[in-house]
Amino acid sequence: xxxxxxxxxxxxxxxxxxxxxxxxxxxxxxxxxxxAVLPIYDALFKQNAIRxxxxxxxxxxxxxxxxxxxxxxxxxxxxxTSGPGxxxxxxGLTDALLDSIPVVCLTGQVATHLVGTDAFQECDxxxxxxxxxxxxYLVKNVDDLARIVHEAFYVATNGRPGPVVIDLPKxxxxxxxPYTGPTNVKHKTYRPRVEGDEAKIKEAIALMAAAERxxxxxxxxxxxxxxxxxxxxxxxxxLTGFPITNTLMGLGxxxxxxxxxxGMLGMHGTWEANHAMHDCDVxxxxxxxxxxxxxxxxxxxxPGSKKIHVDIDPSSHNKTVHCDINIVGDAATVLEQMIAAxxxxxxxxxxxxxxxxxxxxxxxRARDCLKYKTDPRIxxxxxxxxxxYELTKDRDTFITTEVGQHQMxxxxxxxxxxxxxxxxxxxxxxxxxxxxxxxxxxxxxxxxLVVDIAGEASILMNIQELGTAAQFRLPVKVFILNNEYMGxxxxxxxxxxxxxxxxxxxxxxxxxxxxAEAFHCKGLRCTDPxxxxxxxxxxxxxxxxxxxxxxxxxxxxxxxxxxxxxxHNEMILPxxxxxxxxxxxxxxxxxxxx
Amino acid sequence: xxxxxxxxxxxxxxxLVDNEPGILARVVGLFSGxxxxxxxxxxxxxxxxxxxxxxxxxxxxxxxxIEQIKAQLGRLVPVHSVHDLTVEGPHIARELALIKVxxxxxxxxxxxxxxxxxxxxxxxxxxxxxxxxxxxxxxxxTAFIELMKPLGLVDVSRTGVxxxxxxPRAM
Numbered sequence: 213x214x215x216x217x218x219x220x221x222x223x224x225x226x227x228x229x230x231x232x233x234x235x236x237x238x239x240x241x242x243x244x245x246x247x248a249v250l251p252i253y254d255a256l257f258k259q260n261a262i263r264x265x266x267x268x269x270x271x272x273x274x275x276x277x278x279x280x281x282x283x284x285x286x287x288x289x290x291x292x293t294s295g296p297g298x299x300x301x302x303x304g305l306t307d308a309l310l311d312s313i314p315v316v317c318l319t320g321q322v323a324t325h326l327v328g329t330d331a332f333q334e335c336d337x338x339x340x341x342x343x344x345x346x347x348x349y350l351v352k353n354v355d356d357l358a359r360i361v362h363e364a365f366y367v368a369t370n371g372r373p374g375p376v377v378i379d380l381p382k383x384x385x386x387x388x389x390p391y392t393g394p395t396n397v398k399h400k401t402y403r404p405r406v407e408g409d410e411a412k413i414k415e416a417i418a419l420m421a422a423a424e425r426x427x428x429x430x431x432x433x434x435x436x437x438x439x440x441x442x443x444x445x446x447x448x449x450x451l452t453g454f455p456i457t458n459t460l461m462g463l464g465x466x467x468x469x470x471x472x473x474x475g476m477l478g479m480h481g482t483w484e485a486n487h488a489m490h491d492c493d494v495x496x497x498x499x500x501x502x503x504x505x506x507x508x509x510x511x512x513x514x515p516g517s518k519k520i521h522v523d524i525d526p527s528s529h530n531k532t533v534h535c536d537i538n539i540v541g542d543a544a545t546v547l548e549q550m551i552a553a554x555x556x557x558x559x560x561x562x563x564x565x566x567x568x569x570x571x572x573x574x575x576x577r578a579r580d581c582l583k584y585k586t587d588p589r590i591x592x593x594x595x596x597x598x599x600x601y602e603l604t605k606d607r608d609t610f611i612t613t614e615v616g617q618h619q620m621x622x623x624x625x626x627x628x629x630x631x632x633x634x635x636x637x638x639x640x641x642x643x644x645x646x647x648x649x650x651x652x653x654x655x656x657x658x659x660x661l662v663v664d665i666a667g668e669a670s671i672l673m674n675i676q677e678l679g680t681a682a683q684f685r686l687p688v689k690v691f692i693l694n695n696e697y698m699g700x701x702x703x704x705x706x707x708x709x710x711x712x713x714x715x716x717x718x719x720x721x722x723x724x725x726x727x728a729e730a731f732h733c734k735g736l737r738c739t740d741p742x743x744x745x746x747x748x749x750x751x752x753x754x755x756x757x758x759x760x761x762x763x764x765x766x767x768x769x770x771x772x773x774x775x776x777x778x779x780h781n782e783m784i785l786p787x788x789x790x791x792x793x794x795x796x797x798x799x800x801x802x803x804x805x806x
Numbered sequence: 807x808x809x810x811x812x813x814x815x816x817x818x819x820x821x822l823v824d825n826e827p828g829i830l831a832r833v834v835g836l837f838s839g840x841x842x843x844x845x846x847x848x849x850x851x852x853x854x855x856x857x858x859x860x861x862x863x864x865x866x867x868x869x870x871x872i873e874q875i876k877a878q879l880g881r882l883v884p885v886h887s888v889h890d891l892t893v894e895g896p897h898i899a900r901e902l903a904l905i906k907v908x909x910x911x912x913x914x915x916x917x918x919x920x921x922x923x924x925x926x927x928x929x930x931x932x933x934x935x936x937x938x939x940x941x942x943x944x945x946x947x948t949a950f951i952e953l954m955k956p957l958g959l960v961d962v963s964r965t966g967v968x969x970x971x972x973x974p975r976a977m
């Protein structure tokens with residue numbers, strides 16, 4: 213502290229928090245009041261810069277913040293009370309950690325002198341959230357408060373993004389302290405590397421130029437690195453002529469309608485994407501993390517390839533899959549460096565070999581692995597999503613999902629040409645994510661069409677957020693593929709557990725139309741394929757929140773599927789089943805896998 | 807199918823951290839949460855002015871797991887640096903132990919004789935017991951404890967390993 217600086221402004225801890233949020237550019241926060249955050253709610257009441265969106269459950273607050281963050285590129289902000297407020301937020305925080313979503317979550321805490329006494333609504337928030345946040349803070353002195361808030365935003369948004377919790381005892385919120393602005397914050401230890409190592413980039417480019425069967429495999433890192441990363445990726449893929457596949461989190465990072473795009477890879481990825489990954493000789497992974505949903509059985513994963521891995525998180529390198537060239541850095545920055553190196557070196561792809569590779573890929577494509585049979589009597593879930601896509605593709609549409617079969621069908625059949633349009637719970641697989649996430653997306657994008665593709669089981673996990681949508685006049689559309697089953701559980705039980713549908717039937721479902729109406733939303737139902745387009749149009753055209761209950765085929769399974777424990781090129785297709793091979797063979801080790 | 811077995815190595819990691827509340831819980835939680843081994847762990851503040859603590863952790867695992875442990879430690883926000891003393895060159899590793907031996911007669915005399923050979927100091931004495939203080943490598947301390955067993959060993963307290971690199975350079 214030099215004597216020349218003017219004495220910092222003094223204010224209460226609660227006012228400090230609000231001022232720091234405003235200075236961080238926060239426009240909206242998602243929260244739920246309670247005893248331990250009343251001073252902050254009082255400070256919120258006295259200002260107009262920040263809009264507070266009252267959710268119906270704290271889990272919804274975090275998912276809404278995630279939806280907001282993922283669709284806008286700005287950090288999402290959450291405010292909840294102590295005890296149950298904080299513990300209810302834990303699922304959302306874990307979700308944000310696994311999917312690398314920047315979220316700053318403020319939790320109230322009992323007064324400092326009561327901490328550790330099992331006071332009313334006390335819990336060890338920093339202890340509970342330590343393994344499910346990127347970092348967390350317990351504020352013990354109001355003098356540190358402004359710095360901690362600014363630091364939290366820095367940590368949440370820099371490097372590999374993630375959730376940060378600030379636990380705020382109530383006495384700190386009412387104490388007077390000094391305000392310092394965001395410019396004075398320089399982090400002591402956390403300075404992630406952004407630029408890639410030039411020598412390694414040269415090596416990687418040389419490997420790519422010599423490749424005969426290359427494939428790009430890109431993930432959520434492209435989305436997190438901002439729209440520039442997606443533009444650069446497109447440029448690089450066009451420059452090289454290589455095929456590209458995206459992870460679930462990476463969809464929209466490369467245009468889904470482009471002919472070099474092989475579709476999603478992984479457990480429910482396309483035949484061509486998984487085979488290309490298995491048979492490639494050079495794999496270029498940018499911003500993906502070799503998740504078990506991608507690799508299948510590890511010792512059979514892409515056995516003959518040289519692997520290049522670009523990731524901002526050094527702990528992602530060589531975690532489960534050993535790579536030949538590991539580049540630590542930001543996806544956009546490294547892509548820029550790679551493109552420059554490719555051009556500078558005057559590199560050209562090995563065109564003859566590449567042509568042969570494309571011929572092979574076209575043969576895989578000819579398998580038409582996503583095909584399904586329509587039926588005039590019943591709506592197929594794939595058909596419902598395809599129609600939704602056809603009727604919404606000409607406008608800037610944002611899609612969120614819950615978790616299960618509908619999520620995988622959405623990933624397979626809805627094509628994203630731009631980043632930030634696809635919000636789904638990939639890492640944690642949180643049922644109940646989609647509706648609150650859609651609310652967050654809609655707040656970040658007023659006037660845009662936001663659709664939550666849901667299942668009838670998932671949607672019930674956070675259905676209370678329809679109240680939030682109604683209160684804040686957020687015209688989100690909930691598009692339920694209702695097959696009266698926890699579909700993915702049912703599918704695994706059918707394929708792996710002898711068709712014993714233990715507890716996976718959605719018994720005693722509510723009437724979703726009446727339920728929507730009870731929440732001041734519009735309810736629609738569709739049971740006939742002939743009415744599907746009309747119902748989708750009615751849903752889109754209604755100026756307000758809508759729940760569309762689409763009755764779909766109850767027995768439909770999601771294919772292709774890599775069964776647990778199998779290699780990533782050992783996919784089940786519908787035609788593989790039936791006849792003698794009714795049940796796929798799954799090893800004992802595979803049965804133990806999730 | 808499990809990957810081909812790699813040999814298990816023991817490594818001494820030196821981790822410089824901000825001395826803030828919860829930092830030890832963060833490090834220990836990382837090891838337990840991700841299923842890594844801790845053979846010993848010591849922590850104390852080493853710079854009052856900079857609020858820095860040094861954590862010395864001895865861990866074991868296959869080489870790729872050791873690499874992963876280092877990367878995971880490195881991404882904890884309050885961690886300044888992670889050094890693997892085992893691979894970074896010559897270093898000194900020491901442990902301190904307090905060892906209580908109870909007995910009378912010839913066994914008591916023998917324990918004192920062996921303590922002398924090991925340069926252990928008797929820091930507490932009654933007519934039927936000694937407490938020895940011994941510093942050295944973990945192997946030396948283990949050897950001493952083994953010798954004390956038949957002579958009336960009743961209690962052992964060990965600090966775990968502290969370590970530092972040889973030569974003029976700081977970590």
